[in-house]
Amino acid sequence: MSVELSVHGLTKVHPGQKSSALTSLNLTVRPGSCTVILGPSGSGKSTALRLIAGLDKPSAGTVCIDGVDITEIPAEERGVGMVFQRPMLFPHMSVVDNIGFAYRAAGQTRRHARERARRYLDLVHLGDIGDRSVSDISGGQAQRVALARSLAGSPRVLLLDEPFSALDPLLRTEMHDLVREIRTELDQTLVLVTHDQQEAAALADSVAVLIDGELQHHSDVASAYTRPSTLAVNRLMGGINEIDGHLESGVHYSAIGDFEVDVAFGDGRAVLLLRHEMIRVVDTSEVHGVVSALRPIGFRSIADVTISGVTVKVELPAGATTRVGEEISLEIPPEARAVVFR
Incomplete structure (x- = not known):
């Protein structure tokens, strides 16, 4: 036993x-x-x-x-x-x-x-x-x-x-x-x-x-x-998106937009964490950006998407035809979002 x-x-x-x-x-x-x-x-x-x-x-x-x-x-x-x-x-x-x-x-x-x-x-x-x-x-x-x-x-x-x-x-x-x-x-x-x-x-x-x-x-x-507890934990778990902003009443505000997050603590300066594997490229969305760089990782690739001067990294599926300079729309589902205080 x-x-x-x-x-x-x-x-x-x-x-x-x-x-x-x-x-x-x-x-x-x-x-x-x-x-x-x-x-x-x-x-x-x-x-x-x-x-x-x-x-x-x-x-x-x-x-x-x-x-x-x-x-x-x-x-x-x-x-x-x-x-x-x-x-x-x-x-x-x-x-x-x-x-x-x-x-x-x-x-x-x-x-x-x-x-x-x-x-x-x-x-x-x-x-x-x-x-x-x-x-x-x-x-x-x-x-x-x-x-x-x-x-x-x-x-x-x-x-x-x-x-x-x-x-x-x-x-x-x-x-x-x-x-x-x-x-x-x-x-x-x-x-x-x-x-x-x-x-x-x-x-x-x-x-x-x-x-x-x-x-x-x-x-x-x-x-x-x-849902990592700290920035150090996020990085150790392979997280690569950290967006500075502030949290107020369960909404994170930053240059890339306003996102509801599931949190159980107060307001203040906070970092929005976005899992790059869970962000999807879609036909239309409220989140738009321009692909500024592409980095292959095996059959897949990581795209740097610039949104209002802020870079969001997105893992693209195998066979994606996305090109540098292309404007794309992103869907960032709730489960891909977390916040930690700076």
């Missing part, structure tokens, strides 16, 4: 440092769900994982599993598994013996450990290479072995610290598919750290965004894209 992971006021100040690497993190991961901790380098992501795993001691705060405080429990007794960016396999052992290491450490015979390990070999689709040396397998296979080795320990919570960042795009996609498959098989509670918003979108039930050691946003994936 999967478990709930929660941290309360989790803080880490490294010796000799004035500022915190992590500041008062409060976060709950529901049983059987995957929370992705997203943030740029140096934001405190890996620090949070190491504190949860028990590899570092927090300066303040607690780590709980199903409401039980495990902050003072040694790492090896927490029931928390961790997969690192590098596989860190034992070079003198075969693939199957790497996976069965936890069973051998618990006193089981080599034969029994290997028998139990082969279930996890099959789970990561490596059942035919169990007897190979780890020096004879590819990087993608090595990361699968590392994942299987962590799972073989039957962790209550599995932590993944950017384990796919060194893989090429195709292998990363395959690993994402594998993680989803494992979740359905094992009903695992997962926390994944990444700096890649596309990876977060591929795997997360919820996204927790860390900036400079502080939690700035926590929500489902869709809300992280369309």
